[in-house]
Amino acid sequence: MNTVEVVPLVDEGLGNSAYLVDLGDGRAMVVDVSLDLRASSAAARRRGLTVAFAADTHLHADFLSGARQLSATEGTRVLASAAGHREFTHSGLRDGDEVDLGGLRLRALGTPGHTQEHLSFLLLDGDRPVGVFTGGSLLVGSAARTDLVSPEQTEALARAQYASLRRLAELPDDVAVWPTHGAGSFCSAPPGTERVSTIGREKSTNPLLQREDEDGFVAALLGSLGTYPPYFRRLGEINRRGPAVLNEDPALAGLDAATVRAMLAEGARLVDVRPVTEFAGAHVPGALSIPLRPVFASWLGWLAPHDRPLIIVRGSGQDRAEIAWQATKIGYTDLAGELTGGIDAWTAAGHPTTSTRLVGPDQVDGRVLDIRQTPEFAAGHLPAALHLELGDLPDRADEVPGEPLVVMCGHGERAMGAASLLEQAGHRDLAVLTGGPEDWATATGRNLETGQ
Known part of the structure; x- marks a missing residue:
């Protein structure tokens, strides 16, 4: 195979990239794909490809993996770290293991740090390394955070991250770097527009990769860590057990004003996704404002309770499917529905509103x-x-x-x-x-x- 087509599938809201790899024989592999499979499925269809492999570099904390869904619905073979102890059918890989993709090969590289069981995947065409899927290890201009497992392990994982980056730096300079986390990710990617790189470029420009001493690396990495959404603490275990397989696309059922009012009295929460100006003009008292935009999922996961039914209020031009998918891909599956007719239906029923x-x-x-x-x-x-x-x-x-x-x-x-x-x-x-x-x-x- 002379050229390998690797298609980045960017989720601007979460700041992440999944990848579709054309294997050259009518089949494809996806890497770190989320449960919202719309983009990867469309990319595969456009190219006439069947997704034969789904590789996960680590137990994701910021989205539900789509690997199990693909396995259940399309017979896709799941490739993931054996040390992750996933509780669903997969091929457990260890450092140095290789998978024949049908001309191309995938080699697992143990690169712990972001998580304990983290693997990077080196893509080889014959004996030529083409690129490496670095997941949450080496990022463009940075490295992913190491504080998602537990406070007690943060420094030890940072030291493991140092060793993992040094190992990746030994690859040839022209090897492509395909990270999962990028600009906008709370997994610690710096701002910027570049989402892919090369080993050579990172060796010359990545401040963390240029630090020769381990202690200095650890201090710099830990000093860069900001806060992250609390839903991150739940999804890793859900991905280990395997997200529930969806039998149909998530959707928002219609709820009349009387039903919504009764459900709110019983503890449901109202999330208003309309633009700021519309929410300011009139909204249901107690509603949580999270405007629908690319980062909607992150702020939903940060601000909305995950243990109560959620009811959506949206504007007439807002895509209900997009709302449902953004919530579902971060584990918010208890979507009770939406207020039919929106805020106008609420006021028409004689219920009070407030303004900001x-x-x-x-x-x-x-x-x-x-x-x-x-x-x-x-x-x-x-x-x-x-x-x-x-x-x-x-x-x-x-x-x-x-x-x-x-x-x-x-x-x-x-x-x-x-x-x-x-x-x-x-x-x-x-x-x-x-x-x-x-x-x-x-x-x-x-x-x-x-x-x-």
Whole structure:
């Protein structure tokens, strides 16, 4: 085989890439594919390929793997680490094991660090290494976090990550690097647009790979770790047991206003996915605002309870299938349905609504709560702004001072989510800034402050 076609399938919201490999004989292999198989299935269909292999580099914490689904519905052979002790049919691989793909070969490389059982997969054409699927080991410009297993093992895994990266650096410089985690991933990929690389490029540009001393590597890696969504702590075990096989695509059943009101009284939670301006104009009291956009799944997994039925309120032009798939791929399978007719049906039934005030960059007055991630806040924030990350707000809303309060982020979507959580906690006289710190600085002619 002279050329090997490897097609990246990018999930911009989760910041991850799966890969479809054309094996050259009408068959394909997918690597680190999620339970939302729409993109990989479409890519295979366009090329007339049957997915014969599904390889998982590790027990994913940020999405449900689609490997078991493919095995159950298409007879796909699952390739994964034997040390992962998966409880469904798969070929358990260990360091050095090879799989004949029909002309191409796949060699398992033990690269623990991101997880204990992590494998990278070296793709070979004959004896020529073509590229390596590095999963959560070597990333473009970085390496994946090592604190997802347990606090007690974080440093030991960071040291294992150091050894794994050094091993990968021994591959020829022209070998392609195909990582799973990329920009936007909470598994610690730096910002940037490049999602694939080469060994040679990473050796010359990756700050972590350039660190010769293990202690310095560990300090740099652990010092870069930010917060991550709590759903990460659940999905690894679900993927080990095997996600439930879907017999049909996830969907949102229609629920009338009376049913929704009764379910809310029994503990269901309402998630409003409409744009910020629509939510601000009128929403059901107690609703959680998470606007539908590429990062919807991440914030759903961060803010919404996983142990209660979820009811969706959406706008008429928003794709119900997209909502259902984004929730399902991160393990939110208890979707009770959606409010039929949306907010208009709620008001037509005589049920109350509330609103949230929006303010422009030149209208900020009084206390400001900045709910961005800590590195964002440190890079530039309004003088005297209070800081509390949005992900911490569900457990720390009582630490937020009284009203009036302007809540802000970078554009307004996360700030509205924070405001909805504060409203649930009893806060009133809240406003949301329609913009970010740079907009405020431009409008007022004042300087931002840096640091924490």
